[in-house]
Amino acid sequence: MQFEIQGRGFPLTATLLTHAERQLRFALSRASAQIRRVVVRLGDANGPRGGEDKYCRMQVYLKNAPPVLIEGTGTEMYAVINRSAERASRNVVKVLDRRRRKARSRRPTTLPSEEASP
Numbered sequence: 001m002q003f004e005i006q007g008r009g010f011p012l013t014a015t016l017l018t019h020a021e022r023q024l025r026f027a028l029s030r031a032s033a034q035i036r037r038v039v040v041r042l043g044d045a046n047g048p049r050g051g052e053d054k055y056c057r058m059q060v061y062l063k064n065a066p067p068v069l070i071e072g073t074g075t076e077m078y079a080v081i082n083r084s085a086e087r088a089s090r091n092v093v094k095v096l097d098r099r100r101r102k103a104r105s106r107r108p109t110t111l112p113s114e115e116a117s118p
Contacts, residue, residue: 001028001035008043010054010077016042020081027089028060031096036061038088042077056084060092065099068092 003021005012024038039059046053054077060068068091072084 001025001032002037003040004037005040005042008041010042010044012042016077019078020085023081023085024058024088027085028092030089031062031092034063034065034096035092036063042081045073054080056080058084058088060088062092062095065095068095 003024005017005020020040020042024040025032028035028038038061041057042055043057044054053073054075055071055073056077058068058070060070062068068088070084070088070091072080072087074080074083
């Protein structure tokens with residue numbers, strides 16, 4: 001699982017990068033075999049004016065499934081990352097479960113009939 005973490009108008013510190021990657025690894029560990037890469041964009045929409053303007057946008061690219069997109073906003077970047085990672089985990093599991101159920105429903109429900117023995 002590859003991580004690409006970018007800052008948009010927001011200073012990315014080593015501590016923030018480490019926190020984001022650790023939260024994502026933990027939240028997505030259950031489905032890590034099905035995840036190709038995760039792109040995270042962190043930013044501050046209003047700049048120094050303050051307010052609920054910090055955002056975290058995540059794109060989780062899965063194998064053989066559409067990407068999962070998550071966006072969270074708030075006043076504290078660490079909390080926004082935590083909430084977004086939790087939501088990404090729930091949504092990835094939902095997509096994978098849905099895909100698994102579809103694959104099961106396509107299987108034949110009847111067993112092949114045995115050949116008549118002489």
